[in-house]
Amino acid sequence: MNTLIEVRDLSKTFTLHPQNSVALNVLRGLDFSVLSGECLVLHGQSGAGKSTLLRTLYGNYLPTAGSIRVLHRGQWLELRGAEPRQIMAVRQHTLGYVSQFLRVIPRVATLDIVMEPALSRGWEQPRAKARAEALLARLNIAKPLWQLAPGTFSGGEQQRVNIARGFMVPWPVMLLDEPTASLDDANRQVVLELINETKAAGAAVIGIFHDRLAREAVADRHLDMTPTPSTAKESLQC
Amino acid sequence: MNSAHAMNDATQAARQADRAQPLLQVRGLGKLYGPQKGCQGVDFTLYPGEVLGIVGESGSGKSTLLSLLSGRCPPDAGVIDYRRRDGRWLDVYSASEAERRTLLRTEWAFVEQNPRDGLRMSVSAGANIGERLMAQGVRNYQALRAAGLDWLAQVEIDPQRIDDLPRTFSGGMQQRLQIARNLVSGPRLVFMDEPTGGLDVSVQARLLDLMRGLVRELDLAVVLVTHDLAVARLLADRLMVMRRSQVVEAGLTDQILDDPQHPYSQLLVSSVLQP
Amino acid sequence: MNAATQPRPRRDDAYNFAYLDEQTKRMIRRGLLKAVAIPGYQVPFGGREMPLPYGWGTGGMQLTAAILGADDVLKVIDQSADDTTNAVSIRRFFARTAGVATTEQTAQASIIQTRHRIPETPLTADQIMVFQVPNPDPLRFIEPLESETRTLHALKDYGVMHVKLYEDIATFGHIATAYAYPVTVAGRYVMDPSPIPKFDNPKLHMSPALMLFGAGREKRLYAVPPYTQVSSLDFEDHPFAPQRWEQHCAICGSEDTFLDELIVDDQGTQSFVCSDTDYCAQRVAQGRDGQ
Numbered sequence: 174m175n176t177l178i179e180v181r182d183l184s185k186t187f188t189l190h191p192q193n194s195v196a197l198n199v200l201r202g203l204d205f206s207v208l209s210g211e212c213l214v215l216h217g218q219s220g221a222g223k224s225t226l227l228r229t230l231y232g233n234y235l236p237t238a239g240s241i242r243v244l245h246r247g248q249w250l251e252l253r254g255a256e257p258r259q260i261m262a263v264r265q266h267t268l269g270y271v272s273q274f275l276r277v278i279p280r281v282a283t284l285d286i287v288m289e290p291a292l293s294r295g296w297e298q299p300r301a302k303a304r305a306e307a308l309l310a311r312l313n314i315a316k317p318l319w320q321l322a323p324g325t326f327s328g329g330e331q332q333r334v335n336i337a338r339g340f341m342v343p344w345p346v347m348l349l350d351e352p353t354a355s356l357d358d359a360n361r362q363v364v365l366e367l368i369n370e371t372k373a374a375g376a377a378v379i380g381i382f383h384d385r386l387a388r389e390a391v392a393d394r395h396l397d398m399t400p401t402p403s404t405a406k407e408s409l410q411c
Numbered sequence: 412m413n414s415a416h417a418m419n420d421a422t423q424a425a426r427q428a429d430r431a432q433p434l435l436q437v438r439g440l441g442k443l444y445g446p447q448k449g450c451q452g453v454d455f456t457l458y459p460g461e462v463l464g465i466v467g468e469s470g471s472g473k474s475t476l477l478s479l480l481s482g483r484c485p486p487d488a489g490v491i492d493y494r495r496r497d498g499r500w501l502d503v504y505s506a507s508e509a510e511r512r513t514l515l516r517t518e519w520a521f522v523e524q525n526p527r528d529g530l531r532m533s534v535s536a537g538a539n540i541g542e543r544l545m546a547q548g549v550r551n552y553q554a555l556r557a558a559g560l561d562w563l564a565q566v567e568i569d570p571q572r573i574d575d576l577p578r579t580f581s582g583g584m585q586q587r588l589q590i591a592r593n594l595v596s597g598p599r600l601v602f603m604d605e606p607t608g609g610l611d612v613s614v615q616a617r618l619l620d621l622m623r624g625l626v627r628e629l630d631l632a633v634v635l636v637t638h639d640l641a642v643a644r645l646l647a648d649r650l651m652v653m654r655r656s657q658v659v660e661a662g663l664t665d666q667i668l669d670d671p672q673h674p675y676s677q678l679l680v681s682s683v684l685q686p
Numbered sequence: 687m688n689a690a691t692q693p694r695p696r697r698d699d700a701y702n703f704a705y706l707d708e709q710t711k712r713m714i715r716r717g718l719l720k721a722v723a724i725p726g727y728q729v730p731f732g733g734r735e736m737p738l739p740y741g742w743g744t745g746g747m748q749l750t751a752a753i754l755g756a757d758d759v760l761k762v763i764d765q766s767a768d769d770t771t772n773a774v775s776i777r778r779f780f781a782r783t784a785g786v787a788t789t790e791q792t793a794q795a796s797i798i799q800t801r802h803r804i805p806e807t808p809l810t811a812d813q814i815m816v817f818q819v820p821n822p823d824p825l826r827f828i829e830p831l832e833s834e835t836r837t838l839h840a841l842k843d844y845g846v847m848h849v850k851l852y853e854d855i856a857t858f859g860h861i862a863t864a865y866a867y868p869v870t871v872a873g874r875y876v877m878d879p880s881p882i883p884k885f886d887n888p889k890l891h892m893s894p895a896l897m898l899f900g901a902g903r904e905k906r907l908y909a910v911p912p913y914t915q916v917s918s919l920d921f922e923d924h925p926f927a928p929q930r931w932e933q934h935c936a937i938c939g940s941e942d943t944f945l946d947e948l949i950v951d952d953q954g955t956q957s958f959v960c961s962d963t964d965y966c967a968q969r970v971a972q973g974r975d976g977q
């Protein structure tokens with residue numbers, strides 16, 4: 174089993190200029206790596222910086238110090254300081270991210286939202302459509318909803334659409350931010366199956382799971398993010 | 412629109428090869444009308460298929476920068492190099508005016524904020540769409556007609572209205588017509604100045620969705636000026652934040668909007684309702 | 687119909703020859719040389735005030751004055767007739783100020799100043815046509831800025847010219863522009879041929895006569911030298927076509943000339959006659975008639 178993502182001495186500090194330049198040290202000196210087929214679960218209470226870590230890995234937040242390296246199309250790439258277009262390429266081919274919330278684009282149909290990652294990789298339309306329909310069916314989204322924009326769907330439905338989109342294409346490295354939160358048992362089970370299939374296909378998974386059952390079903394290792402007294406923060410970000 | 416998604420391998424391969432090289436290289440670009448009025452020291456590289464958003468408050472230099480980039484106004488300093496379809500590089504302001512104008516009506520396009528500035532209001536929708544083709548030498552009426560009907564459908568205007576004057580169209584339709592008029596020549600680089608500026612919110616959503624689809628389907632590179640961060644998030648891959656004639660921060664759109672670094676970017680992002 | 691040539695009258699010495707001063711005529715001739723050298727290109731010139739208002743042919747008169755010599759024979763037509771008020775007064779103007787012979791016969795004339803028509807009688811290499819032009823720039827209808835139209839001409843950027851023809855076909859099913867129909871001169875400049883009917887456009891092509899155009903209000907002159915290619919703009923699937931008539935001339939019986947429609951009684955009875963009065967009169971003199 175080979176390493177797919179490697180994090181060294183990663184720190185993230187938010188400096189809030191409009192508020193007297195208060196500095197929030199959310200991540201400090203993190204070191205870890207994740208192997209192919211392995212699931213690393215982030216552990217720590219609310220505010221420990223778990224979501225911040227995922228967003229930093231995804232390039233959504235800029236790391237303050239340290240290194241994030243991913244194996245992108247057979248080559249190691251340092252994400253800290255990478256060009257936007259390199260990060261876009263990594264997001265297209267290597268790094269998948271499923272958050273709790275679907276960012277709804279007005280007027281775009283559910284099926285098109287789910288297919289998008291595949292189409293941007295150049296999949297043929299029929300292949301993408303077949304895969305998207307299978308995922309939506311598996312996640313119990315009623316067929317009449319597929320052609321509708323998900324803006325008016327319930328929170329749970331939107332979350333499942335988002336999960337279908339996240340699992341649309343195989344990702345070498347996958348970041349999961351509470352994908353099972355607020356899902357019923359049946360749907361949670363489907364998501365856990367999807368995660369295990371992704372692992373079996375060789376992905377390195379880094380995830381946040383609040384419920385214990387989900388954690389136990391997929392976790393191989395834990396990363397303890399409970400802040401030590403020296404890294405205690407003044408307040409919470411995001 | 413779906414037909415284009417099923418691209419054949421040859422198209423894919425050609426796009427991949429094209430995407431590996433920059434389309435536009437901008438170095439040290441500037442034009443000042445007074446201290447911190449205008450823009451200065453702008454550097455960036457744009458690749459095919461990339462959407463670059465330029466954000467900032469009024470007077471920050473966004474529009475000046477767009478005029479310089481789009482060949483409409485010569486800069487005081489700096490160089491813009493553009494890689495043409497035939498692979499040759501063109502220094503936009505060292506080129507003759509004839510070359511620059513040819514570029515502007517073939518490989519480049521400009522979508523104005525006010526459709527009245529970008530359309531010929533006194534001639535029909537079909538003539539508006541056909542003009543770039545006629546300028547390129549198309550002399551077949553039926554071919555122009557077919558292009559007009561096709562593009563009206565693509566921008567979701569009833570093709571039956573091909574002979575109507577733009578002034579009989581709603582604001583959103585006029586803006587979509589302007590987009591059709593620009594895209595008919597198959598440009599590779601499109602400049603947009605607040606394209607959703609004067610439109611109702613409901614009409615904006617439709618236009619944004621249409622533009623997103625066209626940008627991906629046609630693999631367009633876009634330089635988009637907007638003060639609306641929600642528009643920037645929806646359309647742009649990358650952002651440049653301008654303030655007092657300078658670019659204060661540049662990066663991935665979601666990174667700039669969710670984790671802005673510069674004090675001004677933080678103020679800008681925190682000053683708007685959550686996009 | 688009297689088509690006789692009037693002999694040279696006595697010149698009125700109170701005026702300089704042909705009214706304009708020599709410096710002005712020289713300046714206009716320099717402009718004309720440039721216009722001939724660059725076929726179809728609009729040359730600006732310092733137009734003078736003439737003793738009649740703009741719109742009455744001041745542009746054409748200044749060109750005529752600049753090229754007129756004592757031995758020339760002048761013909762002036764307005765609406766293609768020699769006997770309309772404007773034609774008569776311009777002819778008299780030059781007879782008095784230049785003392786030149788005048789004529790109503792196309793074949794006798796060395797200089798023909800015209801508004802609206804090119805004569806039906808074929809022109810020869812020793813004749814010069816002078817056109818009175820109201821709107822010299824064919825791009826003006828779509829582009830009001832002079833600086834912009836000049837750039838468009840300079841860059842041969844003529845896409846908008848076809849926009850107008852497209853609109854015609856979209857609206858009427860055919861190109862409905864019937865006069866001042868734009869042409870390309872020598873494959874380079876697009877030119878407004880003045881308000882002649884498109885029926886006359888083919889006469890510009892490879893004409894043995896020199897064609898000069900003058901716009902008094904706009905102070906522009908341009909030229910088509912002899913034997914120059916002149917093509918009318920069109921579409922492949924809607925080619926240029928001059929007007930044709932089902933009828934023939936009620937006076938001379940001509941079937942291939944430009945006809946004017948007349949309403950001859952209160953019942954609205956139509957009659958068609960040649961618009962070129964001289965041509966018609968000569969055919970009648972040769973014994974042709976419309977019966």
